[in-house]
Amino acid sequence: MQSLWMLLACAMFALMGALVKVAADLGATLPEIVLFRGIPSVLLLFFWARATRRTIRPRRWGPHIRRNIAGITSMWLGFYALSALPLPTAISLNYTAPLFIAGWLLVWGGSQRDPVRILAVVLGFLGVLGVLRPSIERDQWIAALIGLGAGATAAIAMMQIRQLGREGEAEWRTVLLFSTGACLSGVVGLGAMGWRAVDLPAMLSLLGLGSCGLIGQLAVTRAFGLGSTLLTAALQYSTIVFAALLGVVFWGDRPAALAWAGMALIIGSGLLSVWRTYTEDRVLRGKQPSRS
DSSP states (O other): OGGGHHHHHHHHHHHHHHHHHHHHHTTOOHHHHHHHHHHHHHHHHHHHHHHTTOOOSOSOHHHHHHHHHHHHHHHHHHHHHHHHSOHHHHHHHHTTHHHHHHHHHHHHSSOTTOHHHHHHHHHHHHHHHHHHHHHOOGGGHHHHHHHHHHHHHHHHHHHHHHHHHHTTOOHHHHHHHHHHHHHHHHHHHHHHHOOOOOOHHHHHHHHHHHHHHHHHHHHHHHHHHHSOHHHHHHHTTHHHHHHHHHHHHHHOOOOOHHHHHHHHHHHHHHHHHHHHHHHHHHHHHHHSOOOO
8 A cells, every 4th residue: 555655656647747837837937946946845854854863964975965966967957848849748758768768778778679668669659640740740859859958867866875775864854955955046047047036826836846846755755765665656646647738628638549649658668668577676685695
């Protein structure tokens, strides 16, 4: 049952994506959106760490720096795609990260003959074509490529998070340092672009997206910490379904049959990649010598 926390996380992330789109439509700039995405997480985790006398300083800075560079880049690219594309399309492109991981492992990870990853890459590529072909207008192709870039950089961030987990780094510290980096990048963006005054609906959207992001992050951390890793990772793709429903209800999006099929293929390729990675991790753990 603990893996069902992932459904809450997915609903929150889909709602966060919708609020990003709303805030952008109401005049909020991208730096403002990035800043407000990180503020609630920074405040809650910092004061919680101080109250419980936990150290914020990580064991090693290098993996956190690499994770933050990739993750913050993915956030900026993904938020831009959300502001410029239909909600389900942007979310689907952002969830191509496992497809990129599978492709990189095929090329550089010594898994060239792995038929499961080959199938995952082929299905994912067809899924991306299915999502893009009927959904993207001629003037949206740059935004679509940026959305794919968000998926690619998210894949790098995910591999760094995996490495941090193997090194025993606390999840809350990873989230706090990432959120702090996101806020700093938002401040830098505001310094370059300036603060644009927003009205009350836009401010409420900014506060809402930050709160949804925080709840989603806490829920996904709890899901992976207490539930089945495989089931939890599989359930994350329900974000695409939630986003599609939100797009239909609030923006009147009507994805074509080919786009729905593309989403299904992206989900299927991601599930294959997750399953393969999970089974490989179990085999590696089984081969480790016992310490008893």
